[in-house]
Structure formats: C-alpha cells, structure tokens
Amino acid sequence: MVWKLITYTELYTPALPYKSTYAIGLVENEEGIRRVVRIDRKFFGKLKIGMVGEVIESWSIFGNIPLFTPSGIEVNEKKVALVTGGARGIGAAISLELAKSGYLIAVADISRDTEAENTIKAISDAGSKALFVEMDVSKYESVEEGIKKIVSEFGRIDVLVNNAGITKDSYLQRISPEMWDAVIKVNLTGAYNCSRAVTPYMIKSGGGVIINVSSIVGLVGNIGQANYAASKSGLIGLTYTLAKELAPYGIRVVAIAPGFVKTRMALAVPTPILRDYLRRIPIPRLIEPEEVAKLVRHIVENEALNGIVIPIDLGTTISSPKA
Amino acid sequence: MGSELEVGVVSAYSLKYELRTSKEVWDMIKEVTEGVLGRVDKGINKEEIDLVIVSNFSDRFGGLLHTAPLVISHLGLNNTKGFRVENACVSGGTALYLAWNFLRSGLARNALIVGFEKMSYLPSSTEVNEVLMLAGHPDEVLIGSPFVSLYALIATAYMNKYGVKEEDLALVAVKNHENGLRNPLAAMQKKISVEDVMKSPYISWPLKLYDSSLITDGAAALILSSEPRKYTDTPVMVKSVALHHDHPGVFQREDLTALRAVKKAGEEAYRSADVTLRDIDVMEVHDAFTIAEVIVYEMLGLAERGKGADLVRNGVTTFDGEIPVNPSGGLKSKGHPIGATGVGMVAEIYWQLRGEAGQRQVPDAEIGLVENHGGTGATSVVAIFSR
Numbered sequence: 039m040v041w042k043l044i045t046y047t048e049l050y051t052p053a054l055p056y057k058s059t060y061a062i063g064l065v066e067n068e069e070g071i072r073r074v075v076r077i078d079r080k081f082f083g084k085l086k087i088g089m090v091g092e093v094i095e096s097w098s099i100f101g102n103i104p105l106f107t108p109s110g111i112e113v114n115e116k117k118v119a120l121v122t123g124g125a126r127g128i129g130a131a132i133s134l135e136l137a138k139s140g141y142l143i144a145v146a147d148i149s150r151d152t153e154a155e156n157t158i159k160a161i162s163d164a165g166s167k168a169l170f171v172e173m174d175v176s177k178y179e180s181v182e183e184g185i186k187k188i189v190s191e192f193g194r195i196d197v198l199v200n201n202a203g204i205t206k207d208s209y210l211q212r213i214s215p216e217m218w219d220a221v222i223k224v225n226l227t228g229a230y231n232c233s234r235a236v237t238p239y240m241i242k243s244g245g246g247v248i249i250n251v252s253s254i255v256g257l258v259g260n261i262g263q264a265n266y267a268a269s270k271s272g273l274i275g276l277t278y279t280l281a282k283e284l285a286p287y288g289i290r291v292v293a294i295a296p297g298f299v300k301t302r303m304a305l306a307v308p309t310p311i312l313r314d315y316l317r318r319i320p321i322p323r324l325i326e327p328e329e330v331a332k333l334v335r336h337i338v339e340n341e342a343l344n345g346i347v348i349p350i351d352l353g354t355t356i357s358s359p360k361a
Numbered sequence: 362m363g364s365e366l367e368v369g370v371v372s373a374y375s376l377k378y379e380l381r382t383s384k385e386v387w388d389m390i391k392e393v394t395e396g397v398l399g400r401v402d403k404g405i406n407k408e409e410i411d412l413v414i415v416s417n418f419s420d421r422f423g424g425l426l427h428t429a430p431l432v433i434s435h436l437g438l439n440n441t442k443g444f445r446v447e448n449a450c451v452s453g454g455t456a457l458y459l460a461w462n463f464l465r466s467g468l469a470r471n472a473l474i475v476g477f478e479k480m481s482y483l484p485s486s487t488e489v490n491e492v493l494m495l496a497g498h499p500d501e502v503l504i505g506s507p508f509v510s511l512y513a514l515i516a517t518a519y520m521n522k523y524g525v526k527e528e529d530l531a532l533v534a535v536k537n538h539e540n541g542l543r544n545p546l547a548a549m550q551k552k553i554s555v556e557d558v559m560k561s562p563y564i565s566w567p568l569k570l571y572d573s574s575l576i577t578d579g580a581a582a583l584i585l586s587s588e589p590r591k592y593t594d595t596p597v598m599v600k601s602v603a604l605h606h607d608h609p610g611v612f613q614r615e616d617l618t619a620l621r622a623v624k625k626a627g628e629e630a631y632r633s634a635d636v637t638l639r640d641i642d643v644m645e646v647h648d649a650f651t652i653a654e655v656i657v658y659e660m661l662g663l664a665e666r667g668k669g670a671d672l673v674r675n676g677v678t679t680f681d682g683e684i685p686v687n688p689s690g691g692l693k694s695k696g697h698p699i700g701a702t703g704v705g706m707v708a709e710i711y712w713q714l715r716g717e718a719g720q721r722q723v724p725d726a727e728i729g730l731v732e733n734h735g736g737t738g739a740t741s742v743v744a745i746f747s748r
Contacts, residue, residue, distance in 0.1 A: 045514045047510050047513030047516075047566055048565065049564075049565045053487070053490065053491065053510075054490070055505070056505045062504060062506050062513075074498075074506065074610065075504065076504045087518075100503060103504050
C-alpha cells in the first residue's frame with residue numbers, strides 16, 4: 039500500500055524509552071486513512087511533504103512500531119571518516135583501511151609532509167578520495183576550521199578517529215610542566231576538541247562513530263610515561279562518558295588500547311626496555327599498524343560495540359607480572 | 362440558566378515559578394494554601410471552604426497522590442469534600458470548570474483550588490518528556506513522540522499550508538519573554554531576540570529550544586465563591602467556563618493546523634458570557650510552544666487562518682497592543698508547571714482585573730480571558746472573567 043507523507047518533524051532530542059532520535063511523520067493512504075509513523079534518522083534533511091513510500095511494522099519490546107520508508111531517496115552517499123594524525127603510523131593505516139572499505143578520508147595532521155603525501159596517494163590508489171586538513175588538534179579554532187573545511191568538501195562526517203598523539207617520556211621528576219601539558223593537550227584535549235566540534239554534524243546526519251585510540255599504557259601504566267599514560271587513561275573516561283551521552287543520537291564511542299605497535303613512536307623506546315617488555319608478554323612481537331586498522335574497521339562496522347575499551351595487545355593485559 | 366448562582370474569584374496566590382526549586386512539594390502546597398486563604402480582602406473562615414480541588418498532572422512530578430485529603434486535613438476541615446483532577450496541561454482549567462459548576466449549581470459554596478507540579482522531581486528533561494508524552498494518543502506514545510514533536514508536526518503542516526516562516530513563530534517567544542521581564546513570578550526573566558530564537562538548537566525541527574515553554578516547578582491557588590461579595594468588594598466574576606475536546610491524536614484530525622477544542626470552547630465561552638472578542642481587554646493563553654499561541658489566536662477569532670503571527674508583528678497582542686496576550690510572560694517565560702499552569706493563568710487575570718498586576722498591569726482591564734489546553738489540544742478550557 040502506498041502512503042503519502044502529509045507532515046513530519048525531525049526529532050533531535052532523544053526520547054525515552056527509546057533513547058534515540060528519529061523523524062516522526064503523519065502518512066495517509068488512498069482511502070484517507072492516516073497513521074503516525076516513525077522514519078529512520080538517515081532520512082534527516084531529505085524529507086518533504088508529499089513524498090510517498092511504504093509502511094512496515096518494526097518489532098520493538100514496547101510493541102510494533104510503524105516505520106515509514108520514503109521511496110526514491112538516495113541515502114547511499116559516500117560516508118566520510120576523519121582520522122587525526124592520519125598521515126603517519128597507525129593513523130595512516132587506519133586511513134587506508136577505511137578508504138578500502140569505501141570511506142572518503144579526511145587526513146588531519148600537523149603538517150603536509152612526505153608521509154602525508156604518501157598516505158594521500160595510497161588512499162587514491164585504493165580508489166577513494168582524500169582531503170588533507172592541516173590541523174593542530176590541541177587548538178579548538180584549528181579543529182573547528184578543519185572540520186568546517188571537511189564538511190564543506192565532503193558534506194558530512196560519519197567516523198572520527200581520535201588518533202593524534204605524541205610522547206614526551208621521562209620519569210616524574212623530569213617531566214616538566216611543559217612536557218606534561220604538551221602531551222595532555224594533544225592526546226586528550228585534542229580528542230575532546232575534535233569530538234565536540236564534530237558531534238553537531240553527526241547528530242544532523244543521523245549518527246556516527248567516534249573511536250579513541252588509547253593505549254595499553256592507559257590501562258596498566260608504564261614507568262617513564264606518566265603524562266602519556268594519564269592522557270590515554272583520560273581517553274577511556276572520555277569514551278565511557280561520551281558513549282552514554284551520545285548514544286541516543288546514534289553516535290557510538292569506542293576506545294582501543296593497542297600495545298606496542300611497529301611505528302616510529304614505539305621504536306623510539308630504548309631497545310633494552312622494548313626487549314624486556316616483549317619477554318614478558320605472551321606473544322613477543324610488535325603489533326602491525328594494519329592489525330590496529332582492521333580493528334578500527336570492525337568497530338565502525340559492528341553497530342553493537344559502544345562504550346568499551348578493546349585492548350589489541352598480544353596478551354599484554356593478561357601477562358604476569360603486568361608489562 | 363436563571364437559577365444558577367453567580368460565582369466569583371475572591372483570592373489568588375502563586376509562588377514564583379522556578380526552573381528547579383529547593384522547596385519540597387508538600388511545602389509548596391501548604392504555602393499556596395495558606396497564602397490564598399490569607400489574601401481574602403474581608404477574610405474567610407477556613408471552615409467555610411467546602412470544596413477542595415487539587416490540580417496535578419503526575420505523581421512523577423512531586424511524588425504525591427491523593428492530595429486533596431492532605432490539604433483538607435492540613436486545614437483541619439471536617440466536612441469538606443475534595444479530589445484531584447488530571448486533564449494533562451489543562452488540569453488547572455478543568456479544576457476551574459468543576460469548581461465553577463459545583464458552586465453555580467449550589468453543590469458547594471466556597472471552593473479552594475490548588476495547582477502544583479514539581480517537574481524537577483525527575484532528574485532530566487528527557488524523563489520529564491517521557492511522562493508528559495503519555496498524555497498523547499497511544500499510537501503517538503508507542504512510536505515515541507514527545508510533545509514538542511507533536512506540535513512540530515502541527516507547525517510543519519501550518520508553515521507549509523500558510524507559507525509561515527520559523528522567524529514568524531519566533532516573534533511569539535520574543536513577545537512573551539519581553540512580558541516576563543515585568544513579572545516577578547516568571548521563572549525565566551530574560552529578554553531574547555528573534556536571532557536568539559533562530560540560533561537556539563532544534564529540539565524537533567522546525568521547533569527550537571526557544572519555541573518551547575519551560576519545564577518548571579510551581580504552585581498556585583484560587584478561592585472561588587458563590588457569595589463573592591461576602592469576602593471582597595471587588596471580586597472577579599466568572600462569566601463563563603467552557604470545556605471541549607478534540608481527537609487526542611494529531612493524526613486523527615481532519616485539519617492538522619486547527620485546534621478544534623479551543624475553537625469550540627472559545628465560541629461557547631463568548632456566547633455564555635454574552636461578550637464578543639471586542640470586549641476582551643487581556644488574555645492569558647496556552648503558549649506551550651510558539652505555534653500554539655499563533656493557532657490559538659486564530660481559534661479565538663483574533664486573526665484569520667494563517668495570519669496569527671501577523672498579530673505579534675503588528676503589535677496587536679504585545680503588552681501595549683490593542684489586546685495584550687500573556688502579559689504574565691506565558692508558559693514561555695513565566696513557566697509551565699503543568700498542574701499549576703491553568704490555576705496561575707486565572708490568578709493572573711484576577712490580578713489584572715483588580716488592577717493589582719504591578720508593572721505588567723494592562724490599563725483599565727475589565728474583561729479577561731483564559732485559554733488553557735492539554736495534550737496537543739485534545740481538551741481546552743476557555744474562561745471569561747469580568748470586574
């Protein structure tokens with residue numbers, strides 16, 4: 039049966055008991071029968087009075103909900119991922135992996151260097167499109183400007199990977215306030231800045247995924263990394279909180295906690311320390327950036343994952359004594 | 362009709378409405394009860410109160426039920442009858458309707474109406490909206506349609522039909538906030554501009570935060586009497602109270618842009634009071650959302666269909682206009698503590714007609730109208746009062 043939309047609203051404030059946003063419409067069939075229906079939030083911004091479509095009954099624990107799907111609306115537009123620190127290391131691998139699964143990629147990084155050029159080329163070689171955004175995640179204005187640029191170029195942002203991170207390792211007494219602040223500002227404040235700037239766009243387009251790249255160090259601590267460990271633990275608290283706050287808008291928030299990944303950052307750790315670490319974990323090797331990227335892709339695709347920290351650590355968290 | 366008694370309001374009292382009160386709900390009830398009894402010009406012996414009607418939407422907003430005997434016992438009354446009324450946002454208007462009918466038919470002589478709601482009793486607006494939503498049609502409740510979304514369905518249809526813009530609706534919010542600045546009882550005394558409204562976030566497109574009334578704590582009380590001059594030389598007479606219904610579900614209504622209950626109640630109220638719109642000097646109407654006030658104008662005959670917003674733009678319903686609407690600030694600025702709302706509207710008209718409205722006094726107001734509705738207009742009460 040054909041139903042015509044006679045009025046509608048896009049509900050941006052999640053309603054209980056469903057903890058969700060959606061559109062609501064009134065539809066009418068040829069016999070003049072009217073119904074109040076729910077419309078999936080993926081149609082936000084695309085609805086018009088007079089549209090026709092079909093109504094199906096969708097099961098819920100509260101009862102069957104009439105769901106209207108307008109016909110002939112293109113909702114399969116390309117999805118967009120923003121990866122901070124996306125030019126190099128784990129970020130580059132994530133950018134490429136998501137590009138391969140069809141995402142347009144906004145590569146945000148502090149400067150457009152050779153590594154950035156290589157990543158951009160790899161993305162376009164993989165058949166997708168990359169936009170480089172020069173962004174200092176520690177500065178809100180820079181983040182806001184970058185995100186506006188992405189939205190004006192690609193129209194939306196569906197995935198945010200808060201990956202940008204730095205280390206300034208030392209023992210507590212030798213961590214200067216500047217070293218402390220620098221790490222916290224990039225690793226933790228950066229994730230806050232990007233999450234805050236991107237969520238209004240995600241809400242408008244009906245949802246999204248935020249992935250915070252934490253670290254095993256944020257779970258178990260590590261000598262000589264008080265600033266880094268604190269920033270990575272901070273990301274976990276941010277993840278738990280935003281996962282609760284943003285779920286009703288269709289935004290999932292998940293953290294991953296990699297062990298030592300074969301990147302320049304890990305290889306900067308003094309070799310004796312790294313060797314000692316590997317002796318103590320069940321699978322004594324470094325993780326490949328591509329392995330982390332695959333996990334990110336899985337999180338993006340698996341809509342049941344929310345508000346958790348997923349270690350990808352070759353067994354570091356079960357090693358004894360703890361690494 | 363000739364044998365019916367004349368009924369007047371002889372006292373009114375209201376707490377300042379608040380977004381989050383520190384008062385316990387029982388203390389709010391006691392305060393307005395004692396306040397209204399203490400403000401009768403010639404005094405009233407509380408034993409003379411033979412009817413108590415409590416207006417309260419939900420026990421989720423205060424944690425109390427069965428409140429009429431609480432009030433009666435608190436006052437130490439022996440033969441007084443009482444009950445609670447719930448008719449969604451028009452619980453207060455319904456209390457008035459019942460009290461008026463009890464008194465004019467001689468079933469009681471003096472009625473105490475107490476309206477209250479402590480909406481901050483629930484921790485979040487999302488939970489508040491879940492409770493409010495239950496006043497809709499079951500089909501609307503099932504899919505999860507908070508009231509803002511139902512009014513948004515009406516607004517979308519209205520804007521589409523009449524070419525009205527979001528900016529036009531915003532004018533109502535600006536006017537009522539301007540009025541609220543003059544009302545010490547208003548919960549949100551804040552001047553806003555059309556730009557502020559337009560910049561406020563969408564709650565349910567096309568309605569924004571500033572198109573919406575306030576989730577509020579508040580209590581108000583009235584005393585009505587069928588021997589009003591025994592208690593004051595200047596009662597405010599209840600000329601008529603009309604109550605009508607429409608289909609509860611927006612989807613059930615032939616014309617999505619009309620509030621039929623308001624229209625019917627308005628027509629009956631004018632007719633029974635033997636007045637016309639031209640006689641009305643001041644109105645308090647149910648601006649739960651900006652679109653509601655615009656449509657109420659049209660239902661009460663102030664404007665042609667589709668032209669409601671023009672009244673604000675042309676200054677007809679502003680404070681110094683031809684017919685000021687919501688000089689109190691309305692639900693938008695004064696606040697909307699559900700059970701207290703309709704009671705507070707009558708209190709406002711009582712003060713206006715007695716010349717006691719302070720800075721917000723409409724000069725020489727002799728006849729006033731209250732329009733209070735519930736749900737998306739499934740029930741409406743329109744009442745007319747005179748000096």
